Amino acid sequence: MAANNSVNISFTVNGERFNNINVPSRQHLADYLRSQGFTGTHLGCEQGACGACTIEMDGKAVRSCLVLASQANGTNLKTVEGFDDEMMEKVKQNFLKHNAFQCGFCSPGMLMTTKEILLNKKKLTRDEIRSEISGNYCRCTGYQSIVDAIEECINEIN
Amino acid sequence: MxxxxxxxxxxxxxxxxxxxxxxxxxxxxxxxxxxxxxxxxxxxxxxxxxxxISKISGLNEIKIEEHTLFIGALATHSDVMSNKTVKDNMPYMIDILKMVAHPAIRNKGTHGGSIAYGDPAAELPALAVATNAEIIVSGQNGDRSINAKDFYLGLFETTINQDEIVVGIKYPLLKQGQNIVFDEVCRRHGDYAMAGLIANVMGSKNDIKDLKLVFFATGDKPDVADKTAELYLDNGYDYDKLKNSLSSEIDFAGDLNSSSEMKLHLATVLIKKVLSKLEI
Amino acid sequence: MDDIKVNQNPKLGSLDRPNSYIGRSLPRENAKKHLDGGGQFVDDLTLPRMVHVAFLRSPFAHAEIKSINTNDAKKSDGVIDIFTAKEIDEVCKPWIGTLGHLGEMRSPEQTPLAKKIARWQGEPVAVVIADSRAQAEDALELIEVDWVEKEAQVNMETALDSNAVIIHPELGNNLFWTRTVNQGDVEKAFKEADAIVETTLDFARHTGVTLESRGIVADWNKAENKMTIYHNGQAPHMMQHIIAKHLDLNEGLVRIVSRDVGGSFGIKVHVYPDEMAVTAISKKIGRPVKFIADRLESFTTDIHARCHKISGKLGVDKNGKILAMEIDDLSGIGPFSMYPRTSAIETNQVLNLSGAPYVIPNYKAVGTVVFQNKTPMCQYRAVGHPIAVAITEALIDKAAYKINMDIDKIRKINFIPDNAYPNKCPSGVPLEDLSHEASMDKLLEIMDIKEIEAQKEEDLKKGVLTGHGVISMCEVTNPSPLFYGVGGAHISSQDGASIRLEGSGAIHLSSSITEQGQGTEAIMKQIAADQLGVEMESVRVTLGDTDATPYGGGTWASRGAGIGGEAVLKAARKLKDNILNIAAAIMQTDKDTLDIEDNNVIRKNGGEGISLKKLAETVYYRGHELPKGTNAELLATASFLIEGIPFVFTNSAMGCQVSIDQDTGIIKINKFWAVEDCGTQINPKLVEEQIRGGVIQGIGGALFEECVYDDQGNMQNATMADYLVPMAYEMPDIIVDHVTTNSGRSIIGAKGAGEAGTGGAPAVIMNAINNALKQVNAEVVSQPITPEKILKALGKI
Structure with missing residues (x-):
């Protein structure tokens, strides 16, 4: 069989530069990021249904299993390892306070979804929060504690 | 995998x-x-x-053009939802897109992609058919415009040729007294529907002058039910009659979450649910 | 410090003291790493020279494997080797999933890869070893298998028919196991009953869907004859034993490391053929081998659960007193009984637990477990509980309706009174320290039934069917050796803790209990710090490594807090005793005048004390300063197991209110309440989160989740888009409250809390739905209760 196709691309991850790197054409972004040690990005289904791999691409939440690494050419990416600004530290404190995670596998995606909710600066009801996170699967908590944590974040910001 | x-x-x-x-x-x-x-x-x-094609510039434009709202193929669902021209001219589009998957998917998924893919359970193909939209494709022989009702042939099958690419969709702007109302029934929020309906209505709740019913997640493509719409205009909401009519007009195809019988029932009650959203 | 929750256990000392951490809802500071992306899950691990595998799995539910040709596949890019059963069997001995203490079980030998016959869709048949998972999958497409598809035995209800396909011809039929319980004389009692009610309930197969799929990295080190396994399991020492036994290794040289585990719920406590194959491959090729199940593999090879059809009959007198109960349960477990716990336990628990909260003098239960060509079925969260509780509580509601009695009243008059323990289940299983009466009272208090009844009438006027239900249940937790060990399984029912004061003054604790997100590490820290008298921050914890922790059972069957926690408590008390003895020698005073607070040995009557740091420095670095003969051990260990009874039961009462859209069949859970009595709550917030998470899994089973099979035994919905797990939007907020009856089996008094939600929610939801449907004379008896089933019950379709 012929050698696998690859593509030469550049992007940044949490400000770190990846210049002229070679990625297999078929590799999705989550696999590439994980191979580079950004293992906070988790894979739960590889079809966009669980939300565990959600990261930030040019300021927006995307499923990194539904983006090819090659498509990230020229973009700025942020993974959970780079969620260290003041707002996200507050979010993490609220997640901790409400025990808004158990095993932690969904947390990176859940935090990214929370980040996008907060950046939209809308006051949301609990039902609306549930709607916003309804693409992120959590088997452990039953979601209530996550809604509690996000609600507190929204109240702090607004 | x-x-x-x-x-x-x-x-x-x-x-x-x-x-x-x-x-x-x-x-x-x-x-x-x-x-x-x-x-x-x-x-x-x-x-x-x-x-x-995602890096091609100019394909994500959203603009008003000759009494239509043009949405470029590469505009993401999120782009459309936050666009002022859409909000001012086609506000119902935003509410329909809220039913499409989840925010992170909408950030990446494109308007043209959804139209071109032709998933019979998706909202946008049904909307295009219901609103009499034109789908603009570009190929080796230049551009052509295809009416949405002619665009969808069957399960994930469209009239698009191998060398063609969808570049945009033109939605006619609503006329005075015209309304788009819709709903869908899902097992879970953001899932593909068990059945959905988009109705294009001329008139008000108690005085419907013209009605177009387009169902999704019912058959192998957006299902237009003109006879049923006529029946409704003549008789109002009569569950049994409408159900009979839908049953002869649409080839309901069951899936994992709902049998064809279930879809027929839901399609029928959706007529009531959707039209009740009209203003008096 | 967080709010103090009232702790009613006098054995644990006053709450009004420094470092009293037991009973407080402290945040899990140790778990913050997950919010920084710093978890260490199996798939996060990369070892030098590590290779990846992909399994060729049977596309058929039942098929003969005539031949396997791997010639082309072996030439595929990146492929290192391809093995079939022949090569793996050279290294790994087969196993049999039977135990000896529950009567005759019949299950044949199972090997990591299927040999001549594949017996479920997804059973591993061959394995490609390659440089990457993608390349391994490329090669899978080039393997040629000459399959001869056989007729599959899919339906459990026909598995024992004379014309059934016999899955294991050597067994003669498809029966795996059967058990009958007969207490009293049900036939006589039914004759005396004023009212008899009957029902038959169906429970579909569903599965665990842990967000992190199963994963293993096996690393054979030939130079040391040592096998190191990184595994996201729940019972490291059990795996150590099993891998040593089947790969013929020195058990002491098998090391199991289970770092972070992305949810388990019982799914990850079993021995899986593909994981055994991975271990064998590492032994064969001498390189680290990684296998991470993809989601399709999870759905078709993780154990499934439930798959029961149960008939029940209940007889009451005119006052509502239960005279007799009879159940007959049928369950299908796939083609093999799982190893080493067997696939008999779910049915066994159905028989044990049905009717458990109530005085039922005459009880008969029959359980039949059969083979079928589907994914193997085994123990998942709340083993057997949903079936036992649903049948019991459905019958009780029916009886109440029949004799026109309130649903709470009929329960109250039949409860085993709170002051009548120790007592027994109708099945004869011993019970103690339970509080059904107090828990139901508390539930009714927080639910406000009157308001709910009023709303029901209001809603009916609007055409909405609203209903509610209440249930009581017993929850199996803290198992003793009578659960598995007595039957011959090498699964420890004892757990150990080791705790030491280090030279820096820090406390190190290790426990055989593992962490899968429940908060094991946090509660172990709380117990150790509380009992020692030190700040939480000074305790660090090691879990999940057979080379570094005491021997023990691990985390399953809600045993972490009650068994592992007690071991930590005992070890901490021992260490404290040692520290005070040393301090007394140093300070030349009587030990009884000393105590430890905030990391310092203090004089109770005032005066200068000594810090633990200084004390440790003296012991470790200047031991010569201690009086001769001082026992200067700053290391203490302790073990604990439950003795004398099979389990320490917890009890729970739950209520919910649902509304049904008559047009669409969509069910909305408006409110959900749960009252749990798990004895001492070491961290009440974590207990509540166990209840909530459990309830949501129960709602999943009740309303959404089902492994859908076609007639040929093909799973139809093995993706996360098609298999419906509970997502946030449809789920209710859950109000949790507590009653506290400490377990008398331990000092700590804690019982488990992980099963109740999943065990009770399906019953209370079904009862609430049927309470709503009763207004239009409809009923549902099959879970998951889908909109389509509702519409069928309503006669709409």
Whole structure:
């Protein structure tokens, strides 16, 4: 069989530069990021249904299993390892306070979804929060504690 | 699972993409990738080559053009939802898009991709048919405009040719007294529906002058139910009669979450639910 | 410090003191790493020279494997080797999933890869070893298998028919196991009953869907004859034993490391053929081998659960007193009984637990477990509980309706009174320290039934069917050796803790209990710090490594807090005793005048004390300063197991209110309440989160989740888009409250809390739905209760 196709691309991850790197054409972004040690990005289904791999691409939440690494050419990416600004530290404190995670596998995606909710600066009801996170699967908590944590974040910001 | 190997080509412009597509039967267009990537990852699809059109500039434009709202193929669902022109001229579009999957998918999934993919359970193809939209495609012989009702042939099957790419959709602006109302029934929020209905209505709740009913997640493509609409205009909401009519007009195809019988029932009650949303 | 929750256990000392951490809802500071992306899950691990595998799995539910040709596949890019059963069997001995203490079980030998016959869709048949998972999958497409598809035995209800396909011809039929319980004389009692009610309930197969799929990295080190396994399991020492036994290794040289585990719920406590194959491959090729199940593999090879059809009959007198109960349960477990716990336990628990909260003098239960060509079925969260509780509580509601009695009243008059323990289940299983009466009272208090009844009438006027239900249940937790060990399984029912004061003054604790997100590490820290008298921050914890922790059972069957926690408590008390003895020698005073607070040995009557740091420095670095003969051990260990009874039961009462859209069949859970009595709550917030998470899994089973099979035994919905797990939007907020009856089996008094939600929610939801449907004379008896089933019950379709 012929050698696998690859593509030469550049992007940044949490400000770190990846210049002229070679990625297999078929590799999705989550696999590439994980191979580079950004293992906070988790894979739960590889079809966009669980939300565990959600990261930030040019300021927006995307499923990194539904983006090819090659498509990230020229973009700025942020993974959970780079969620260290003041707002996200507050979010993490609220997640901790409400025990808004158990095993932690969904947390990176859940935090990214929370980040996008907060950046939209809308006051949301609990039902609306549930709607916003309804693409992120959590088997452990039953979601209530996550809604509690996000609600507190929204109240702090607004 | 991991995708099978393919080559990846980032198209520099529309012509570039059209040329490659014309040359390679098995090449597939990659726009937002939110339907394609799951299929690749699960090896349900193994194209030889992906043509990434997402970096082509100018294909995500949203503008008013001759009494229509034009949405460029590469506009993401999120782009459309936050666009002021859409909000001012086609506000119902935003509410329909809220039913499409989840925020992170909408950030990447494109308007043109959803239209071109032709998933019978998706909202946008049904909306295009219900609003009498024109789908603009570009190919080796230039552009052509296809009415949405002629665009969808069957299960994931459209009239688009191998060398053609959807570049935009033109939605006629609503006339005075015209309303788009819709609803869907899902097991879970954001899932594909068990059945959905988009109604294009001329008139008010108690005085409907013209009615077009387009169902989704019912058959193999957006299902137009003109006879049933007529029956409604003549008789109002009569569950049994409407159900009979739908049953003869649409070839309901059951899926994992709802049998064809269930879909027929839901389609019938959706007529009541959806039209009750009209203002008096 | 967080709010103090009232702790009613006098054995644990005053709450009004420094470092009293037991009973407080402290945040899990140790778990913050997950919010920084710093978890260490199996798939995060990369070892030098590590290779990846992909399994060729049977596409058929039942098929003969005539031949396997791997010639082309072996030439595929990146492929290192391809093995079939022949090569793996050279290294790994087969196993049999039977135990000896529950009567005759019949299950044949199972090997990591299927040999001549594949017996479920997804059973591993061959394995490609390659440089990457993608390349391994490329090669899978090039393997040629000459399959001869056989007729599959899919339906459990026909598995024992004379014309059934016999899955294991050597067994003669498809029966795996059967058990009958007969207490009293049900036939006589039914004759005396004023009212008899009957029902038959169906429970579909569903599965665990842990967000992190199963994963293993096996690393054979030939130079040391040592096998190191990184595994996201729940019972490291059990795996150590099993891998040593089947790969013929020195058990002491098998090391199991289970770092972070992305949810388990019982799914990850079993021995899986593919994981055994991975271990064998590493032994064969001498390189680290990684296998991470993809989601399709999870759905078709993780154990499934439930798959029961149960008939029940209940007889009451005119006052509502239960005279007799009879159940007959049928369950299908796939083609093999799982190893080493067997697939008999779910049915066994159905028989044990049905009717458990109530005085039922005459009880008969029959359980039949059969083979079928589907994914193997085994123990998942709340083993057997949903079936036992649903049948019991459905019958009780029916009886109440029949004799026109309130649903709470009929329960109250039949409860085993709170002051009548120790007592027994109708099945004869011993019970103690339970509080059904107090828990139901508390539930009714927080639910406000009157308001709910009023709303029901209001809603009916609007055409909405609203209903509610209440249930009581017993929850199996803290198992003793009578659960598995007595039957011959090498699964420890004892757990150990080791605790030491280090030279820096820090406390190090290790426990055989593992962490899968429940908060094991946090509660172990709380217990140790509380009992020692030190700040939480000074305790660090090691879990999940057979080379570094005491021997023990691990985390399953809600045993972490009650068994592992007690071991930590005992070890901490021992260490404290040692520290005070040393301090007394140093300070030349009587030990009884000393105590430890905030990391310092203090004089109770005032005066200068000594810090633990200084004390440790003296012991470790200047031991010569200690009086001769001082026992200067700053390391203490302790073990604990439950003795004398099979389990320490917890009890729970739950209520919910649902509304049904008559047009669409969509069910909305408006409110959900749960009252749990798990004895001492070491961290009440974590207990509540166990209840909530459990309830949501129960709602999943009740309303959404089902492994859908076609007639040929093909799973139809093995993706996360098609298999419906509970997502946030449809789920209710859950109000949790507590009653506290400490377990008398331990000092700590804690019982488990992980099963109740999943065990009770399906019953209370079904009862509430049927309470709503009763207004239009409809009923549902099959879970998951889908909109389509509702519409069928309503006669709409």
């Amino acid at each position: 991991k995708a099978a190997d393919f080559s990846y080509h980032e198209a520099v412009n529309l012509q570039d993409a059209i040329n490659i597509k014309a040359q390679d039967d098995e090449a597939v267009i990659l726009a937002g990738g939110q339907s394609l990537l799951p299929a690749l990852n699960m090896r349900l699809s193994s194209p030889t080559c992906l043509i990434d």
